[in-house]
Amino acid sequence: MGAARWQLRDPARPRARDVPQFLSLRCALAVRRSAPCQGFRMNAVTARARAQAALTDLRPRPDDVAADTIAGLARTPKRLPSKYFYDAEGSRLFEAITRQPEYYLTRVELALMETALGPIAQAAGPDVHVVEFGSGSGRKTELLLAGLDHPVAYTPIEISRTALMDSVTRLGQSFPDVQMLPVCADFTRPVPLPAAQHRSRRTLVFFPGSTLGNFREAESVQLLASMRDTMGEAGCALVGIDLDKDPAVLEAAYNDLAGVTAAFTLNLLARLNREIGSDFALDAFHHRAVYARERMRIETALVSDRAQTVHVGEHAFAFEAGEAMQVEISQKYTDASFAALAARAGLRVTHGWNDPTGAFGLRLVQPA
Known part of the structure; x- marks a missing residue:
């Protein structure tokens, strides 16, 4: 598909309210939260202390x-x-990989997220608890949190403690009204999620970067099924997929x-x-x-x-x-191969967005 995005809509489902598209990226979709563009920013020491206090440490021994x-x-x-791969040095090297000219994935996905934030926020709805599998540096997370309508909490599940604490500290400074609930763990295994202080309307699982592609087919189905359990019947997941090329x-x-x-x-x-x-x-x-x-x-x-x-x-x-x-x-995926994979995990694709060249896609999935 050459189109920048496509959607499958349930005509019986009410549409979320329209969100202005003419503001700056950081402010455009931050309708009700304390965003970086609104002037208040937590200092790094406080953000780090909060992250340390909230940390659930389940690192592999x-x-x-x-x-x-x-x-x-x-x-x-x-x-x-x-x-x-992801000890402190591995996390540092991976960030360097994402800035190499040959490595299109991060660059293309970030650009796609910027253009698709409005529809993503509308599809996800307000007051979500974002749970991210393998959060890394949090660059994409910053875009997502800035675009969502009043996210109440953010739970990153990351195996590298260094990368986890660094990203949560930075995000905590920028989003002081979003409760940070970091979990240092292997997300491929069942992980108990910490409860947010404020009730969310739904859980949004965030799994960008085509990390799903690092798993064999049976493992991918198992991981998507685990996401389904995490999101619950009312939840959804935003998944990045690298398209065949x-x-x-x-x-x-x-x-x-x-x-x-x-x-x-x-x-x-x-x-x-x-x-x-x-x-x-x-x-x-x-x-x-x-x-x-x-x-x-x-x-x-x-x-x-x-x-x-x-x-x-x-x-x-x-x-x-x-x-x-x-x-x-x-x-690598086609629309048909990813939809079939999701279906095996009890999920259905409801919305999708591709970059203009068809190199990379984001898919929103919900329980079938």
Whole structure:
């Protein structure tokens, strides 16, 4: 679809009230909240203290990381869980990736959010509790909170404590009227959500960046079903999807010339060595990312440059020269493939927006 957005409307459902489109981005849709453009900004010390007091810390422990690593290396082909990319250095490197010229995803999604904020706010309605799976730096969250009509609370679920606290501190300064309820946890597992002080009309799950594409099909269905449980029958989820496109564009995005993505991938091994005592030789593996047309996804691997043995605790894993260890997949979608995936999780697509080039999309889903 070449159109900037499309929508599926339920004619029996009342439309939210119109929101002015002619104001500045930060103020345009902030109808009833204390927004950055309204003059009051919390100081960083207070925002950090509030975030620390509200933090629910359910970070994976070293034993969990070790168990996941051993299980992945015991598979054929070998695999490492991509969720462990995001220690402090991994989060920093990923932010650098999003600013590489080849990596279109963040740039295009941010531009799409700016143009689609009005319809998104209308579809979500007022007084929502935003729950974000994998919040990262919070750049997209800032746009969303600025655009929604009086969001009452924000619960980011993020595995990197550093990234979580930094983003919540910054967002807390800009949105002092939105209760910040950070949760440091692995969002791929059931997470108890903290209760907001003020009652919300519905829960809006926010899952941008096409992170859904990092999961295999069965895992994606399970994750979407978990979102359905989180949002409840009256809730909804805004999901970012990277749309299928020219393989040359896709492969360039995951193989930037500056080598930032390669450093990000290898940092996973550095983290495992530091946290669980493995002995990966970082100079004996190299990054490889290729597009698998038949599976419609980028497949990222660390390839062993020589025959070697890696130890994790008492376990030893032999690598042959040239053996690839899968560390991430990045699934691409069509409208039909995403709708079918959502349906398997008991969800239906009600609204959708694409950027003008058809490179990236945002989809609003609700319980079917």
